[in-house]
Amino acid sequence: MNIAPIQMTLLLTLAAGAIADTTSLCDTTPRSVTNAQSTTVVMPSGIPAGAMVTDLIVEVDMEHDWLGDLRITLTHAGQSRLLMSQPNLGFCPFGCGGRDIVATFTDTASQTADDLCVATTPNPQPEPMLTGNLQPLQALSGFDGMDASGDWTLTVEDLGPYDNGTLHSVCVEVTWELPPPPCGDANGDSMVDFVDLNLVLANWGTSGPSGDVAPAGGDGTVDFEDLNAVLTGWGAVCP
Numbered sequence: 001m002n003i004a005p006i007q008m009t010l011l012l013t014l015a016a017g018a019i020a021d022t023t024s025l026c027d028t029t030p031r032s033v034t035n036a037q038s039t040t041v042v043m044p045s046g047i048p049a050g051a052m053v054t055d056l057i058v059e060v061d062m063e064h065d066w067l068g069d070l071r072i073t074l075t076h077a078g079q080s081r082l083l084m085s086q087p088n089l090g091f092c093p094f095g096c097g098g099r100d101i102v103a104t105f106t107d108t109a110s111q112t113a114d115d116l117c118v119a120t121t122p123n124p125q126p127e128p129m130l131t132g133n134l135q136p137l138q139a140l141s142g143f144d145g146m147d148a149s150g151d152w153t154l155t156v157e158d159l160g161p162y163d164n165g166t167l168h169s170v171c172v173e174v175t176w177e178l179p180p181p182p183c184g185d186a187n188g189d190s191m192v193d194f195v196d197l198n199l200v201l202a203n204w205g206t207s208g209p210s211g212d213v214a215p216a217g218g219d220g221t222v223d224f225e226d227l228n229a230v231l232t233g234w235g236a237v238c239p
Contacts, residue, residue: 019048019051019177019178020054020175020176020177020178021175021176021177022055022173022174022175022176023045023046023047023148023173023174023176024171024172024173024174025043025044025045025152025171025172025173025174026043026169026170026171026172027041027043027169027170027171028168028169029041030166030167030168031166031167032164032165032166032167033062033064033070033156033158033164033165033166033167034158034164035069035158035160035161035162035163035164036158036159036160036161037157037158038155038156038157038158039155039156039157039158039167040153040154040155040156041153041154041155041167041170042151042152042153043151043152043153043154043170043172044150044151045148045149045150045151045152045174047148047149047174047176048149048178049147049149050147050149050178050179050215051147051148051149051176051177051178052145052146052147052148052176052177052178052179053143053144053145053146053147053148053174053175053176054144054175054176054177055144055174055175056140056141056143056144056172056173056174056175057104057105057106057140057172057173058074058083058104058105058106058136058140058154058170058171058172058173059103059104059105059169059170059171059172059173060072060083060101060102060103060104060105060154060167060169060170061101061102061167061168061169061170062100062101062102062156062165062166062167062168063099063100063165063166063168064099064100064101064158064163064164064165064166065099065163065164065165066094066095066096066097066098066099066160066162066163067087067095067096067097067098067099067100067101067113067117067129067130068086068087068088068089068094068095068096068097068098068117068160069086069094069095069158069159069160069163070084070085070086070087070156070157070158070159071084071085071086071156071157071159072084072085072154072155072156072157073154073155073157074140074152074153074154074155074172075152075153075154075155076143076146076150076151076152076153077146077147077150079142079143079146081136081138081139081140081142081143082136082137082138083105083113083134083136083137083138084105084112084113084114084130084134084136084137085137086159087112087113087114087116087117087130088114088117088118094160095117096113096114096117096118096129097125098116098117098125098126098127098129098130099125099127099128099129100127100128100129100130100165101128101129101130101131102128102130102131103128103130103131103132103133103134104132104133104134105133105134105135105136105140106133106134106135106136106140107135107136107139107140107141108133109132109133109134109135110133110135111132111133111134111135112134112135112136112137113130113134113137116129116130116131116134117129117130148174148176152172152174154170154172179215179216181214181215181228181229181232181233182213182214182215182216182217182229182233183213183229183233183236183238183239184196184213184214184226184229184230184231184232184233184234184236184238185213185233185238186199186200186210186211186212186213186226186230187199190237190238190239191236191237191238192230192233192234192235192236192238193234193235196213196230197227197230197231199211200213200222200226200227200230201227203222204222204223205221205222205223206221206222207220207221207222208220208221208222210222211226212226213226213229213230214226214228214229
């Protein structure tokens, strides 16, 4: 089989070692937050399929006249986590009456929205009332291990009857990692060598399983991914 040099270079480049990165998904379009309605921001990630979430923070910049009206949720791939929900509702009849949020929701924070947004806050109240690092009501680590690709959605629900506001911006910072490339051991002897290369070439274009090593466990087709796995792992001792 004749493989052009430019194709081989591309294959070797794509099959470099495991990739880890952080991607910031930001939306800065102002959106009204209106009483008794929901405001939704959908952020496509552009993160490669198969990338695994390893960490996550959410930055929110929003004006609102009565924070006790608000519930904020982050959703991805069917999983949802509450960032805050009507702070101190029950402690105060209508929840915390403070204004505005310029805060970062992170699992490493030591205080929640309920800790900062309380009735005992001096008058005049600080604006923004919610600022700095805040611990989400539900840990963002609930997304860890999920595929990071696809849409991330922030939903702000205004559950009160009167007050309004504006969501100025939201940023979801996703730290992710791609798994390492497959070893390329096609015959199971823990070595990547001519035997594996021959198996891939002999089964080229078939559905395998012989010669189908990439991605890890095979994808049902013996093709350039499998050849690339053998070439980049050449001489390696596989686990």
